[in-house]
Amino acid sequence: MLKMKNNYFQRLFWILVIAGIWKAISLSGLFSPLIFPSPETVLKSFYLSLLNGELIRQTIISLSLILRGLIISLIIALILSLLAISSKTFAGMVETLLAIAHPLPGIALMPLVLIWFGAGTKAIIFIIVHSVLWPLVLNLLTGFRAIPEIYRLVGENYGLNSLKIMWYIMTPASLPYFLAGIKIGWARAWRALISAEMLFGAAGGIGGLGWYIFKKRVFFDIPGVFAGLIVIVIIGVLVEDLLFNKVEDITVKRWGMQI
Amino acid sequence: MRKYSAIILISILFILLLSGCKKEVENRISIAEQYGLAYAPLQIMKAKGFLEKNLPGIEVNWEQLGNTAAIREAMLAGKLDIGFMAIPPFLIAWDKGMKWKIISGLSISPLGLVTYRDDIKSIRDFSPEDRIALPQPGSIQHILLSMACEREFSNPRKLDDLLVTMAHPDGMNALLSRKEITAHFTSPPYIFKELKDGKMHQILSGKEAMGKEFTFIVGAATEKFYDNNPRVYKAFVSSLREAIDFINDHPEEAAAILATEYNLPEEEVLKYITWPGMKYTPVIKGLDEFAHFLKKNNYISKIYASREEVIWEDVKDEK
Amino acid sequence: MNLLEIKDLSRSFVTGKNKLLVLQRMNMSVKKGELLSVLGPSGCGKSTLLRLIAGFLKPDSGSISLKGKPLSGPDADRIMVFQDFNQLFPWKTVLQNVVFPLKLKKVGSSRKEREEIARRYLARVQLDEFLHFYPHQLSGGMKQRAALARALATSPEIMLMDEPFASLDGQTRSTLQEMLLKIWQESESTIIFVTHDIREALLLSDRIVVMGSSPGRVKKVMENKLTRPRDQLSRDFTEMYKEIYGLL
Known part of the structure; x- marks a missing residue:
């Protein structure tokens, strides 16, 4: 507990140091305030955008997109990896798909996605699913294959059928790999989402955080660009540090199953 | 103590790095x-x-x-x-x-708003489901459309909810394939290529939007x-x-x-x-x-x- | 009537082009309430025998019947205790690990009742202090004790023990052997205990099935008439040890 507090203290300390350096540079007058806005103007822009609801609305849009993408990926990944471990034919198919699709950055698919889906929500979700799905499948497959045979034997011994073995044994046993996959997937999806939103912009006047930053950019509002970046960092930290670490703490870390 | 001197050192290096050396030629x-x-x-x-x-x-x-x-x-x-x-x-x-x-x-x-839809004859004919592509908010195309909206509807933001941001070539391709967007506000040579399609027509020119000629x-x-x-x-x-x-x-x-x-x-x-x-x-x-x-x-x-x-x-x- | 009857049991494995005969026409029987050791060198097929009885493997020919009925697949009437310390589920506490099969077998009417049963068995293996520990926090000996409690909790017809103490240090092994004997005597369960350790077989069992290898077969079935508690240093013990050693 003490160590954790220490960590937060350290974080805070370094953030203050960075803010101090930032302030010093902006005071030094080396750069035009247009390039290097002072921390106060950034905070002010952040505060104003929070106040008028713009930032919150766009953050919610981004998060809902990513959530939808994650859920779709999760379902497809489960189906693909379960198929792959239950049949050699499907394993070949899934592995081929993985080999083709996994190395492809989502952004590289943009031109095609535009033709297939147009520049709307569907396109962004497609990019997110592409970014999340393959690392997730890869991790799930590795996870399922890494389950010691003995767990399955114990399950069979108590008369469990394959479905129950999947539910009671394979699922918790592969959780460390699943979590690792989700973590990679989240990081990739978050990046893909922001880039996609900056490229596709918004359909029907509604856009997410990437769109927010893009809009601030075209209106030459550099403090606003920084404000958008701050939100991205905050969400990244919250999800990584709080959500994922918490989930790991109460599951795989407690179980001694960390990979 | 060592930590703090490191911080100071890093800050100095950082500032030097950013200031760089600029040559005036x-x-x-x-x-x-x-x-x-x-x-x-x-x-x-x-x-x-x-x-x-x-x-x-x-x-x-x-x-x-x-x-x-x-x-x-x-x-x-x-x-x-x-x-x-x-x-x-x-x-x-x-x-x-x-x-x-x-x-x-x-x-x-010549700038103009081009559509393939025969039933759309002016900006009054857009429905909430239609989409208009233009380069970005704050671009001249966006401002011209807003000017036209102010004149037509007394509300410059009337069509803002229909806007889709697309670079000119993407917008042209989307319009020509008649997918996703209804109309495209663009400039030459894209506008010429779109009008060459034959089934496309212009519903608003830049000059009409502004009310006069402009640079x-x-x-x-x-x-x-x-x-x-x-x-x-x-x-x-x-x-x-x-x-x-x-x-x-x-x-x-x-x-x-x-x-x-x-x-x-x-x-x-x-x-x-x-x-x-x-x-x-x-x-x-x-x-x-x-x-x-x-x-x-x-x-x-x-x-x-x-x-x-x-x-x-x-x-x-x-x- | 014998509880378990094995007749002309054969099983082979195919690896690449080679077909390896692991068990050849095995015959043996297990009486209710007895502690039977299957003793043999490594590779004699004793683990395969246990897996056939558990139903994890299917015989090539021959039959295994429990209470006169031929076996079909694994079931909770024959519970295996493995040598592998990983047989507990790491995501469950010691208590949850024991409750889990009770829930599956619908033993007890409520969660509370099942936990009560699990606690009782865990107390018998002296793990009452560690109910809420996760397996990775336990020593090897404690893990095996928990596995034993889990096997006992559902009261199987037969417990199949596949060298459960072989990976433990000598001191712990002796403790666990004594614990097993005590529990067996109190509960009147039937145990098939596979080991390659002559002393262990002599200490624990009523009868010893001595197996020979390649292919695995029964060399001799010996009655162990040594009086309990057994003394490893007694003359009779040493005599029997020598006899079995000669067979192997």
Whole structure:
């Protein structure tokens, strides 16, 4: 507990140091305030955008997109990896798909996605699913294959059928790999989402955080660009540090199953 | 203690790194343009070597960037001296404190909102399900559409919810494939290609939106460049005039040069650069109208007291 | 009637082009309530025998019947205790690990009741202090004790123990052997105990099935008449040890 507090203290300390350096540079007058806005103007822009609801609305849009993408990926990944471990034919198919699709950055698919889906929500979700799905499948497959045979034997011994073995044994046993996959997937999806939103912009006047930053950019509002970046960092930290670490703490870390 | 000295050291290094060492070279110029027929005089200037002729020994660096935002950012960073763009993005950055002014107009151009839908005859006919593609919020296309909306509906933001941001080529492809978007607000050569399709028609021209003729593309120079390089500045201005005059006086010859630059057939280029409404002129038209509209709708916070605040002195304005 | 009857049991494995006969026409029987050791060198097929009885493997020929009925697949009437310390589920506490099969077999009417049963068995293996520990927090010996409690909790017809103490240090092994004997005597369960350790077989069992290898087969079935508690240093013990050693 003490160590954790220490960590937060350290974080805070370094953030203050960075803010101090930032302030010093902006005071030094080396750069035009247009390039290097002072921390106060950034905070002010952040505060104003929070106040008028713009930032919150766009953050919610981004998060809902990513959530939808994650859920779709999760379902497809489960189906693909379960198929792959239950049949050699499907394993070949899934592995081929993985080999083709996994190395492809989502952004590289943009031109095609535009033709297939147009520049709307569907396109962004497609990019997110592409970014999340393959690392997730890869991790799930590795996870399922890494389950010691003995767990399955114990399950069979108590008369469990394959479905129950999947539910009671394979699922918790592969959780460390699943979590690792989700973590990679989240990081990739978050990046893909922001880039996609900056490229596709918004359909029907509604856009997410990437769109927010893009809009601030075209209106030459550099403090606003920084404000958008701050939100991205905050969400990244919250999800990584709080959500994922918490989930790991109460599951795989407690179980001694960390990979 | 060691930690703190490390912090100080890192900070100093960081500041030194950022400040860098900037060299001022009198005989160098960096110019940014975008793709499109509205920038044709720059292609002529480049191909005919006007700048090099007017100022022997000058080192010219031409950059073609994908969008206005990138040009503004590069100029702000000191990587570019002169950039070409439409009036609204210029004014937006000027309002935010960017130290730059307009050198000259470059072109007046037909702009227009094109659709494939026969039932759409004016901007009144759009339904909430329709989508209109244009480059980005704050672009001249967006401002012109807002102007038309103000006139038609007394609400400049009436159609904002229908907007989709697309670069010109993407918007053209989307329109021609009749997918995703209903209409596209664009400029030459895209607008010409779209209208060539036969099934497409224009429902709003830039001129109708504005209510009068206006300059599409202007050139702007940073204060730093203007103050430090008067000779280069002068040479650039006269070279630009020379290029504009060349297109107007020798359209066939210009078309031959541009054909290779744009990789289009010569006759087609000739047709485009002599298209009704396509004019190459240094005169700046419509600046005040844009400024007042932007101010009225809070895109900018102030208006210049005199035009000298936004235009370097030696621009001929036949207002 | 014998509880378990094995008749002419054969099983072979195919690896690549080679077919390896692991068990050849095995015959043996297990009486209710007895502790039977299957003793043999490694590779004699004793683990395969246990897996056949558990139902994890199918015989090539021959039959295994429990209470006169031929076996079909694994079931909770024959519970295996493995040598592998990983047989507990790491995501469950010691208590949850024991409750889990009770829940599956619908033993007890409520969660509370099942936990009560699990606690009782865990107390018998002296793990009452560690109910809420996760397996990774336990020593090897404690894990095996928990596995034993889990096997006992569902009261199987037969417990199949596949060298459960072989990976433990000598001291712990002795403790666990005594614990197993005590529990067996109190609960009257039937145990097939596979080992390669002659001493262990002599200490624990009523009868010893001595197996020979390649292919695995029964060499001799010996009655172990040594009086309990058994003394490893007694003359009778040493005599029997020598006899079995000679067989192997």
